[in-house]
Amino acid sequence: MRTTQELFNLSGKTALVTGGSRGLGLQMALALGELGAKLVLTSRKQSDLDEAVALLKAQGIEAVAIAADLGKEAAIGPLVEAALEALGGQIDILVNNAGATWGAPAEDYPLEAWDKVMNLNVRSIFLLSQAVGKRSMIPRRSGRIINIASIAGLAGNGPGTMKTVAYNTSKAALINFTRTLAGEWGEYGINVNALAPGFFPSKLSAGVIKAMGEDKLAAAAPLQRLGGEEDLKGAVALFASDAGRHITGQVLAVDGGVSAV
Template identity: 45%
Template sequence: MLGWGVRVQALFDLAGKTALVTGGGRGIGRHLAIGLAEAGADVFLASRKPGPCEETASFIRERTGRRAVALQADVSQPDQARALVDSVLAQTPRLEILVNNAGTTWAAPTLDYPVAGWDRVFDLNVRGLFLVSQRVARHMRDHGGGSIIHIGSISAFRGAREEDQPVVAYHASKGAVLTLTKDLAVKLAPHRIRVNAIAPGPFLTDMMNHIRHDPEKLRAYEASVPVGRCGGEDDIKGAVVFLASDAAAFVTGHTLVVDGGISACG
């Protein structure tokens, strides 16, 4: 039994690997980066605002002893997306793990939704994700493969009432991310590159400020979640470590739902 247990633990070990996490300074991105480092990976974190990434990188170094480097980049801008990957590859010989977490939303009534809002959401959530993936995948192709993980949302699976979530571009963009995940998984499989997605449900990030700062709304929302609460740091760490590790060597094109059972309700 001891040998079996040690072998299973080794499957999840990320020691000796390097990860890039976009949108890695705050919220879910911060949890993802910390989880990868706790599993043994060195981590590069990127976001538009350098402050949160610097703080998270410092926290990772102190907590885990792993290398953690903060970089500034707006991956919605093609030049910056390419420059980010080039900067990482100039500082490490291998990049085995990419987590595309950078994302944004824009709230507006659907029938008056502005083109500027639509473009802003898709430029970051879809185009930026693809451009970073494309450039990293070229490196992975030439260095034995790797794991690409996209952060989607359960918003991709269903619509929402206007009064609850007037963010039509966000929902559409996350649907695009999950379809892109499947297509890239098939196209990159010959290069030993796995592509998967995580679809989080309710985590108390900045995007849920309208709920988390209102105790009455928060209680009502958590009551609608089958497990009776919103997600926490440890709930998302395990998912990303699994998909990044050899434990998921035969998993590609999959979306792992982490939502406390919401999507099971239909």
């Protein structure tokens, strides 16, 4: 019988983290790397990736950067092939973190913005998960897929709050995608789960936090705080490791209790 520490150990495992160059993606990459996983980070900007990889390597974490625009279908296949080559032929853990948002009233919401958000937040995750599943996880009958949803996918927006109809819709779709894929791919030994963060300071959330006020948002949480730079580490470690091997199709809110009240 393994100890709890051994269950969380990711030595010898490999991970592909999208949107991994900063913010929540980099936080989760750090967690996986600190537990022993070899990493490929991807995002659109090579310069951001290079900074992230340098930070990881300074902490003794083995990491490689591959720039790719996941909003473009043609980028998915080459990314997976390059990641497999960099990771020795297998991807054990896929963290689907890359995403986009756009704020506008529903009645005036631009179709172009709707399509951009839905394309990156839903379509690209389906395509990447499908490619990694077919190329690596299904043949080996093993894998962990972790989709980064949001508490915005659990409810609508009240008066005077955010106007993010596409973002909320995309994250709700991602939650049910998680459940559906978990049901289909469980027979292959693949666990599929989702994290639903609340408000964490990041480039994606900066506009909303500024508009609504950090103090006001923190006061709405039972824990009276926003998410911090370590608050996703334990959750992603659980879903990525054998500590969570009997967990699939689940959505874990990491939000200071906002979604519970």
